[in-house]
Amino acid sequence: MHELSIALRAVETILEDLAEQNGKVMSVQIRVGALSGVVPDSLRFAWDVACADTRLSGSTLEIEEVPVRIWCESCQREHTLPDADFVFRCPICAASITEVLAGRELEILSVEISEYESPQAD
Numbered sequence: 001m002h003e004l005s006i007a008l009r010a011v012e013t014i015l016e017d018l019a020e021q022n023g024k025v026m027s028v029q030i031r032v033g034a035l036s037g038v039v040p041d042s043l044r045f046a047w048d049v050a051c052a053d054t055r056l057s058g059s060t061l062e063i064e065e066v067p068v069r070i071w072c073e074s075c076q077r078e079h080t081l082p083d084a085d086f087v088f089r090c091p092i093c094a095a096s097i098t099e100v101l102a103g104r105e106l107e108i109l110s111v112e113i114s115e116y117e118s119p120q121a122d
């Protein structure tokens, strides 16, 4: 499953980023574009497997799905495609699309870490 390798890579990246920080990871927000090739449900499923036995174990994966946005030269405006059916035509005038503005995203937006009790006394 393609999503598992994506989940594993995301977990690895987060662990590296948090190497200097204490605390347990509670939730992770990931932005997934409709054209990224990632199926959100599969990614959610893969997440638990990828997080097992790490500081991310038990963390919640929040997926922000980004629809496909295109720029139509002939309408001279931006449109959001109703679904990613990969037919790159303007939904209004049916012109071929040359510019995809959004939908290819696959990025980690934020990571929430549980409060860590400071070992420092005053």
Ligand SMILES: [Zn+2]
Residues within 6 Å of the ligand: 072, 073, 074, 075, 076, 090, 091, 092, 093, 094, 095
């Ligand atoms: Zn158009």
